[in-house]
Structure formats: structure tokens, C-alpha cells
Amino acid sequence: MYSTDIGEKILEANNLKVWFPVSQSFIDNLKGKAKLYVHAVDGISFEVHERETFCLVGESGCGKTTTGKAILRLVPVTSGSVIFKPSKSVLSDLRENGVSVDSDGRVDLVSIPQKKFKPLRRDLQIVYQDPYGSMNPRYRIRDVVGEAIDVHKMVSTREEKEEMIIRVLDKVRLTPAEDFIDRYPHQLSGGQRQRVAIARAIILNPRLVIADEPVSMLDVSIRAEILELFNELKRDIGLSYIFITHDLAVARYVCNRIAVMYLGKIVEMGEAREIISDPLHPYTKALVAAIPDPNPENRKKIREVPIIGEVPSAINIPPGCRFHPRCVYYNRAVGGQEGMAKLVDKCPKEEPPFKEVKPGRRVACWLHD
Amino acid sequence: MSLINIGFPDSNVSIIRVWFYIVKLKIWYTQVFCSGSLAGGMVFALPLLEIKGLKTYFYTLRGIVKAVDNVSLTLEKGETLGIVGESGCGKSTLAWSIIGLVPPPGKIVSGSIMIDGMDITRMSEGEIREKIRWKKVSMIFQGAMNALNPVYKIREQVAEPMLLAGYSEEKAFKRVDELLNSVGLTPAIADRYPHELSGGMKQRVVIAMALTLEPDIVIADEPTTALDVVVQSQILNLLKELQRKKKRSIIIISHDLGAVTELAEKIAVMYAGKIVEFGTAEQIFNNPLHPYTQALIRAIPRLTGPVTKLEYIPGAPPDLRFPPPGCRFAPRCNRVMDICHKEEPPLKELEKGHYAACHLYD
Ligand SMILES: Nc1ncnc2c1ncn2[C@@H]1O[C@H](COP(=O)(O)OP(=O)(O)OP(=O)(O)O)[C@@H](O)[C@H]1O
Ligand SMILES: Nc1ncnc2c1ncn2[C@@H]1O[C@H](COP(=O)(O)OP(=O)(O)OP(=O)(O)O)[C@@H](O)[C@H]1O
Ligand code: SF4
Ligand code: SF4
Ligand SMILES: [Mg+2]
Ligand SMILES: [Mg+2]
Numbered sequence: 001m002y003s004t005d006i007g008e009k010i011l012e013a014n015n016l017k018v019w020f021p022v023s024q025s026f027i028d029n030l031k032g033k034a035k036l037y038v039h040a041v042d043g044i045s046f047e048v049h050e051r052e053t054f055c056l057v058g059e060s061g062c063g064k065t066t067t068g069k070a071i072l073r074l075v076p077v078t079s080g081s082v083i084f085k086p087s088k089s090v091l092s093d094l095r096e097n098g099v100s101v102d103s104d105g106r107v108d109l110v111s112i113p114q115k116k117f118k119p120l121r122r123d124l125q126i127v128y129q130d131p132y133g134s135m136n137p138r139y140r141i142r143d144v145v146g147e148a149i150d151v152h153k154m155v156s157t158r159e160e161k162e163e164m165i166i167r168v169l170d171k172v173r174l175t176p177a178e179d180f181i182d183r184y185p186h187q188l189s190g191g192q193r194q195r196v197a198i199a200r201a202i203i204l205n206p207r208l209v210i211a212d213e214p215v216s217m218l219d220v221s222i223r224a225e226i227l228e229l230f231n232e233l234k235r236d237i238g239l240s241y242i243f244i245t246h247d248l249a250v251a252r253y254v255c256n257r258i259a260v261m262y263l264g265k266i267v268e269m270g271e272a273r274e275i276i277s278d279p280l281h282p283y284t285k286a287l288v289a290a291i292p293d294p295n296p297e298n299r300k301k302i303r304e305v306p307i308i309g310e311v312p313s314a315i316n317i318p319p320g321c322r323f324h325p326r327c328v329y330y331n332r333a334v335g336g337q338e339g340m341a342k343l344v345d346k347c348p349k350e351e352p353p354f355k356e357v358k359p360g361r362r363v364a365c366w367l368h369d
Numbered sequence: 370m371s372l373i374n375i376g377f378p379d380s381n382v383s384i385i386r387v388w389f390y391i392v393k394l395k396i397w398y399t400q401v402f403c404s405g406s407l408a409g410g411m412v413f414a415l416p417l418l419e420i421k422g423l424k425t426y427f428y429t430l431r432g433i434v435k436a437v438d439n440v441s442l443t444l445e446k447g448e449t450l451g452i453v454g455e456s457g458c459g460k461s462t463l464a465w466s467i468i469g470l471v472p473p474p475g476k477i478v479s480g481s482i483m484i485d486g487m488d489i490t491r492m493s494e495g496e497i498r499e500k501i502r503w504k505k506v507s508m509i510f511q512g513a514m515n516a517l518n519p520v521y522k523i524r525e526q527v528a529e530p531m532l533l534a535g536y537s538e539e540k541a542f543k544r545v546d547e548l549l550n551s552v553g554l555t556p557a558i559a560d561r562y563p564h565e566l567s568g569g570m571k572q573r574v575v576i577a578m579a580l581t582l583e584p585d586i587v588i589a590d591e592p593t594t595a596l597d598v599v600v601q602s603q604i605l606n607l608l609k610e611l612q613r614k615k616k617r618s619i620i621i622i623s624h625d626l627g628a629v630t631e632l633a634e635k636i637a638v639m640y641a642g643k644i645v646e647f648g649t650a651e652q653i654f655n656n657p658l659h660p661y662t663q664a665l666i667r668a669i670p671r672l673t674g675p676v677t678k679l680e681y682i683p684g685a686p687p688d689l690r691f692p693p694p695g696c697r698f699a700p701r702c703n704r705v706m707d708i709c710h711k712e713e714p715p716l717k718e719l720e721k722g723h724y725a726a727c728h729l730y731d
Contacts, residue, residue: 059597060568189685190456219455219624224668224679246597249670253679276672290598292605292627293672296650299449299632302609303602310567310600 007050016080040066042264058261068210082109093119125201129213131193191222270361418444423480432690436462438642447616451633469497507579511590514571517563524559548577569600641697648723658725
């Protein structure tokens with residue numbers, strides 16, 4: 001039901017890295033101590049297609065938000081490229097500004113100078129997790145939603161602007177729009193506020209919306225309504241999403257493909273439902289096992305989650321497979337389990353390649369080499 | 370404070386609220402332990418906890434918030450009760466009432482809360498402190514793990530109330546080690562500061578503190594919210610073990626039905642200050658009777674089974690200062706009838722031990 005009408009590739013990240021320098025003391029610098037970095041995003045590659053919802057899933061701190069911000073150039077990118085295919089009007093503005101465009105009409109978001117990035121903000125939008133914190137409390141809804149129209153000088157008259165705002169409020173079903181347009185954010189419920197955030201994101205007809213945990217602060221009873229809205233907009237106006245969530249169950253309902261991130265790397269990627277019904281990477285297996293599918297039988301047993309300890313710091317990434325200190329397979333191999341001797345050598349030393357193990361499924365694990 | 374909050378973007382606890390907790394927690398602990406007598410020694414009478422017709426209101430400048438409005442509940446020894454409901458439906462207020470710590474401008478207006486045969490609504494603060502709080506019933510406050518004092522080591526924080534109560538340092542520190550052990554932490558972490566611990570470890574410390582005086586009832590208010598799924602399952606496993614080993618009664622409060630069913634034998638579903646359905650976990654899941662419970666269960670995204678279109682409940686819960694007349698769920702209910710807008714449905718026992726408040730069953 002979701003995968004039938006996926007279109008051409010619109011975004012391609014190649015070996016994207018975002019490292020944040022760790023502030024060190026003057027003394028450390030004097031001593032010539034090696035400079036330390038938070039490896040927030042540590043070399044990831046993926047593609048997003050037209051009308052596709054591509055999901056980034058993983059635990060807190062694994063680099064999901066940083067990936068989104070890197071694409072929007074809201075954090076400095078350390079290396080790699082993000083090839084994006086802008087819409088026609090954005091492309092012509094970019095050409096006018098002398099941005100280099102390849103023969104397929106694509107640009108590298110990473111190498112465009114910050115000053116020339118502005119037109120791309122019409123194509124690339126973000127919806128944040130916190131509908132409360134992401135809006136100026138003194139703005140009325142018309143200002144929250146209409147701000148981008150002014151910034152990008154999209155219309156010349158007040159009437160046109162008003163019309164655009166009403167149209168987009170209708171689209172996110174804040175109806176009748178006239179009832180909402182003059183309210184302040186605090187006069188709305190959480191779900192309504194998130195609709196405003198979505199309206200603000202789609203008012204300029206973007207190609208790609210990065211939705212960063214857009215429902216995790218909403219009550220379960222209204223979450224589904226917002227998720228449905230995302231699906232509807234994808235159908236109706238051909239949007240693509242990078243949908244960031246820590247909740248695999250939510251991902252299963254909205255995503256076409258999932259990339260599971262661990263400590264800045266994608267460890268597994270593939271069709272959403274297959275990843276959940278048949279996870280291959282030991283980390284994905286643990287994530288799936290940890291989620292309580294509500295069932296009264298659950299209380300009768302201790303939930304077995306096949307993973308050791310907690311996430312290490314993103315400053316000192318473990319060598320080899322970065323998951324090895326927590327991996328139960330590696331641990332069993334070390335304990336002498338038969339047929340797994342290979343892991344004892346490989347896992348702590350060599351980084352496993354991100355290999356296609358079957359059509360559309362990639363895994364970075366020596367078990368699947 | 371802001372430092373500590375980094376990494377918990379999910380937390381819906383405001384910093385002010387968190388500070389409020391930290392200040393209070395400290396005062397309470399201090400008061401408890403300073404009040405002398407640590408001996409329990411009560412004769413057990415069943416049920417362990419019985420709440421009847423409880424009303425707890427907040428008298429704010431902008432109106433009376435009827436946060437808990439005529440709630441009745443019982444909890445037997447060793448039983449685990451789950452309380453679920455949307456944000457703002459009164460879960461925490463109910464819990465604060467049970468432990469006698471309703472923050473101002475809140476007040477218990479009427480009803481009774483019997484703990485071990487004593488009605489705490491009729492007890493003075495001093496009596497509650499001496500006989501009930503932390504000894505009979507303790508609470509893991511919502512967001513408390515982010516409210517640990519950043520300038521004290523874990524050992525000092527866990528031991529401080531015991532030291533103030535006159536424990537020798539040796540005895541108090543020994544107890545700290547025991548407590549940390551019992552929640553799956555190595556006593557070595559006692560030498561660390563809160564910011565040196567992960568979210569999961571901090572939550573374990575907070576759980577350990579609630580266990581200091583071996584209470585019969587532990588209330589865990591949103592103990593897994595804002596934690597990662599893997600850590601969530603570890604914390605829920607810990608609570609499960611605590612309940613099993615010591616036959617402790619646990620009240621787990623959460624907006625997440627998934628988390629609640631990991632523990633609870635009985636479940637109370639709250640909506641807008643009222644319990645609308647109550648029964649065993651099996652009754653609630655296999656045969657939900659109230660339209661709100663039914664809709665809530667259908668709205669949960671699941672990891673298995675067919676991916677059907679998710680259902681949702683239109684609208685939002687009412688403002689508890691001006692709840693709608695009749696059934697409070699009526700404005701959002703898909704089975705609403707005329708009578709629902711006029712008369713409040715009573716909570717009725719519809720099968721053995723299974724209660725619902727809905728005019729469909731008149
Ligand atoms: N501006 C920054 N400076 C330094 N470190 C940062 C910065 N932003 C993020 N980090 C670090 O980078 C890592 C990845 O953070 P990021 O916010 O991308 O994670 P996330 O997957 O979005 O987590 P969450 O689920 O908690 O939102 C973390 O270790 C974080 O502390
Ligand atoms: N100190 C207070 N002063 C005034 N009103 C309050 C106070 N504390 C809570 N309330 C109100 O009482 C109602 C119930 O709040 P409570 O915190 O008990 O809900 P909850 O179910 O625990 O919500 P959550 O899931 O968000 O923790 C809400 O309408 C809330 O705004
Ligand atoms: S590569 Fe080795 S350590 Fe890493 S996930 Fe696979 S088996 Fe575990
Ligand atoms: S009493 Fe009426 S409005 Fe309330 S839940 Fe039952 S049917 Fe719905
Ligand atoms: Mg994030
Ligand atoms: Mg609460």
C-alpha cells in the first residue's frame with residue numbers, strides 16, 4: 001500500500017560524516033593531547049525517493065537528528081556529499097546564483113556555500129519533535145505559518161498571502177481555517193500545534209520534509225491522526241520524508257524503508273516491515289525484542305532482550321564492529337560457541353562492510369558476510 | 370539543570386517542575402528520616418490500599434481543576450496495578466494523594482484513602498510522615514531521575530536522609546551498597562556524580578531510594594518515559610523482579626499501555642479525572658467495554674499483525690476546570706447518545722471484577 005508509487009531518487013547521501021570537536025582544556029592542548037571528536041554521524045550512505053518515507057531509527061544519541069540537520073546545513077558537515085534534485089524553480093534560482101548543477105539537474109548540498117543555500121530551504125523543510133518549543137509564543141498562527149512566504153518573497157499582496165495560509169491550514173485539516181488563523185500557539189492542543197508545524201513546513205511546497213520525532217510528544221490517542229496526515233500529504237502532494245523516530249512500531253506504520261543507526265553508523269537498512277519481522281543485525285534484533293507489544297501475557301515473564309550493557313560514548317568509538325562490546329553473538333563466540341570462531345578475530349578488529357545480503361537489504365555484520 | 374536534560378528530548382517534564390521535585394524530595398526524605406521511629410510493626414489488614422470517592426482539586430486563580438474526581442480503587446498485598454490515561458488526566462495527582470503530597474494549590478476535597486487500615490486523609494502531616502510515607506508507601510516521581518542533585522555523589526544522595534536520621538555512617542553506607550545492588554548497579558557507582566551516569570542508571574538510583582525503608586507499596590510514576598526502548602525493558606524487568614521477590618505491591622502509572630501491561634495484573638483506565646474502566650489486564654485487553662478503552666487499544670501501533678489503518682480519537686481531552694456535563698468522554702465518543710450529554714454514567718460492575726462507566730450498559 002505504500003511502496004507502489006515511489007518515484008525517482010531525489011536525495012543521495014554518500015559517506016556523510018559530522019564530527020563535533022570536544023572542547024578540551026588549555027593544558028590538554030599544551031600537552032599535545034590528541035583532539036577528540038564526537039562521531040555523531042560517522043560515514044553513512046542512503047537514498048530517498050520521491051513519495052517515499054525513509055526512516056532513521058535508533059536509540060538516543062545515535063545521530064538521527066544530526067543527520068537531518070546536516071542535510072539542511074544546520075550543522076557543519078565534516079565530509080561526504082548529499083546529492084539532491086531540487087524542484088525546477090529552486091534549480092533556476094540556484095543556477096542564477098552560480099551554483100554548480102550537474103547534467104541531471106542535481107546539486108551537492110554539502111558543497112554549496114552557506115550564502116547561496118537559501119533557495120533550497122523552499123525544497124527542504126523540517127518538523128520538530130516539540131510542538132511547544134518550536135513556535136514563537138507571541139506569533140499568531142498566521143505569522144507562524146506565513147513567515148516563510150515573506151522570507152522567500154513568494155507573493156506580492158496581502159490577499160495572496162492570506163489565501164495561501166488558509167489553503168495550507170485546510171490541507172492539514174485545521175478547519176475552518178478562519179477559526180485558527182488568529183489564535184496563538186498556547187490556544188491550541190498539542191495535536192493542533194503539530195498540525196501548525198506541518199502547515200508551516202509544507203506551505204512552500206517542499207520536495208522533502210525531515211520529520212524529527214514528530215509524534216513522540218503527542219498522546220497515543222491523537223498520534224495516529226498526525227501519522228495519517230503525513231501519509232495523506234505524501235499521496236496528495238507527492239512529498240518525500242526523512243522520518244526520524246526511536247519507535248519501530250511507529251516506523252512500521254508510516255515508513256517504506258528503515259535505516260537502523262547505531263553510534264553514528266547505519267547497521268541495517270531495508271524494507272520497513274521486513275526489517276521488523278526478520279531483523280538480521282544483532283542490534284536490530286535487540287531493538288525489536290525490547291518493544292512491548294501490549295499483551296497481558298507479558299507480565300508473566302522477564303523480557304529477554306539480547307544485548308549487553310548500555311551505549312558507549314560517541315567520543316571513543318569501539319574499534320572493529322562498533323557494536324561488539326554489546327553483541328551477544330560476539331560474546332558467545334568468545335565464550336567458545338561452535339562455528340563462530342571467525343567472529344572472535346574479526347569483530348573487535350575489522351569494521352564489517354555494509355553488504356547487500358538480499359535484494360534491498362543491507363547489513364553491516366560479520367555474521368552476514 | 371539544562372546540562373542534565375541534554376539527551377532527554379522526550380521528557381515532558383519542565384525544568385521548573387523538576388526543581389520542584391528535587392527540593393521537595395529532599396525535604397521529604399529529611400523529614401521522614403529525622404522523625405525518628407523506623408519500626409513498622411503494623412498488623413496487616415486486607416486490602417492494603419482502599420480508595421473511596423476521592424476528590425483532589427487544584428484551586429488555581431483561573432478556576433478549580435478537578436484533577437481527581439470521585440475515584441475509587443483497591444489494591445491487595447503483592448498485587449500490581451496499572452493506571453493508564455492521557456497526559457493531564459490526573460494520574461500523578463492520584464499518586465500524590467496516596468502518598469499525602471498533593472502540591473499546593475491542590476487539596477484532597479473528599480473521600481478516603483485507607484492504607485493498612487488507616488485513613489490518611491484524616492491524618493496529620495506528622496502522622497503520615499511517621500507512619501505512612503516511605504515506610505508503607507513510597508513513590509518514584511515522574512522525572513525524578515533528572516532531579517538528582519548535580520553537586521552530590523550518588524552515595525551522599527542515597528545516604529543523606531539516613532545520616533540525618535541518625536544512622537551511623539558505616540551503617541548508612543552499607544545500606545547504600547545493598548540498595549544499589551538490589552537494583553542491579555555495582556556499588557562502585559556510588560562514587561560518581563549524577564551526570565556521570567546514563568539515564569537508565571539514574572532511574573535505578575531513584576528506584577533504590579524509593580526502596581530504602583522497604584515499603585509495602587511502591588508507586589512508579591512514568592518510570593520509563595524518556596528512556597530508550599532497550600533501557601525501558603531493563604527498568605521494567607527490574608520492577609518485575611522487585612515485585613516478585615519481595616511480594617511488594619506496585620502501582621505503575623504510564624500513558625503507555627505497552628509499558629503497563631509488562632507489569633500490571635489489574636488496570637485502571639483514567640479519563641479526565643475519572644476511572645472509566647477497571648479490571649484485570651486480560652479483561653481490559655481481551656474485552657474492553659468502555660469506548661475510550663476500545664479506541665485507545667486500537668490506536669496503538671503494533672509490531673506484529675496486519676498493518677491496518679491506525680485509528681485515533683478525534684478532538685482532545687476537556688479542560689478539567691470546565692468538564693463537559695454528563696459523560697466527560699461524550700464530545701469524542703463514537704457511540705455517544707442523548708443521555709450521555711445529560712447524565713454522568715456510574716462505574717458499574719459488568720462482569721466479575723470488571724467495571725466500566727458508560728451508558729451503553731445501562
Ligand atoms: N552541536 C553539538 N555539539 C556537540 N555534540 C553534539 C551536538 N549535537 C549533537 N551532538 C552529539 O552527537 C551525538 C548525536 O546526537 P543526535 O542529536 O544526532 O542524536 P539523536 O539520534 O537525534 O538522539 P535523540 O534520539 O536523543 O534525539 C550525541 O552524542 C550528541 O551528544
Ligand atoms: N500544581 C498544580 N497546579 C494546578 N494544576 C495542576 C497542578 N498539577 C497538576 N495540575 C492539573 O491537574 C490535572 C492533572 O494533572 P496530572 O499531573 O495529575 O496529570 P497526569 O495524568 O499525571 O499527566 P501526565 O501524563 O502529563 O503526567 C491537569 O489538568 C494539570 O494541569
Ligand atoms: S559484526 Fe560481530 S560484533 Fe558486530 S554485530 Fe556482527 S557479530 Fe556482533
Ligand atoms: S457514556 Fe456515552 S459518551 Fe460516554 S463513553 Fe459511554 S457511550 Fe460514549
Ligand atoms: Mg534527535
Ligand atoms: Mg503525571
